[in-house]
Amino acid sequence: MFRYGKTAQNAVSAMSYLAEVYADGARLSSQDIANKRAISKPLVAKLLVVLSQAGLVNGAPGPRGGYALALDPSEISLLEIVSLFEKVEDRSLCPFGPDWCGNGAPCPLHDQLVALTDQMYQFLAGTKLDAFSPEGALLEGESCSSS
Numbered sequence: 001m002f003r004y005g006k007t008a009q010n011a012v013s014a015m016s017y018l019a020e021v022y023a024d025g026a027r028l029s030s031q032d033i034a035n036k037r038a039i040s041k042p043l044v045a046k047l048l049v050v051l052s053q054a055g056l057v058n059g060a061p062g063p064r065g066g067y068a069l070a071l072d073p074s075e076i077s078l079l080e081i082v083s084l085f086e087k088v089e090d091r092s093l094c095p096f097g098p099d100w101c102g103n104g105a106p107c108p109l110h111d112q113l114v115a116l117t118d119q120m121y122q123f124l125a126g127t128k129l130d131a132f133s134p135e136g137a138l139l140e141g142e143s144c145s146s147s
Contacts, residue, residue, distance in 0.1 A: 004085070007043075008085040011051065013039065015069070017036050018068060019132040022133060027068045030067070073128060073132065077127060
């Protein structure tokens with residue numbers, strides 16, 4: 001079953017802040033991002049290394065340095081970020097373990113779980129970071145619920 005954890009959530013959170021300031025051309029330090037998103041600085045630094053290696057952020061040292069998105073926010077999907085920190089290729093793993101689904105009849109929840117997993121995958125693939133820009137939908141009155 002596909003889901004993502006706290007590390008991927010924190011990566012999306014950090015990237016969403018970079019998307020918010022993208023139009024300003026701002027470069028942010030890992031401390032700036034940590035403070036704004038209430039994430040520890042060491043964790044933000046580790047996330048930025050992975051995101052930089054994936055070509056999603058650029059970092060520059062020095063007084064005018066910092067981090068910025070390497071691409072326009074409209075070109076980066078949430079799935080690209082999440083997939084750096086979570087396994088997304090095996091989206092149909094049965095929550096009852098490998099000995100149930102795939103070895104005979106599927107579990108009673110199989111079809112519903114597959115549908116939910118596909119829905120989450122499509123949402124992450126179709127949602128770009130520009131949703132967090134000042135013109136984006138999430139900043140115009142929509143809200144995220146944490147469930």
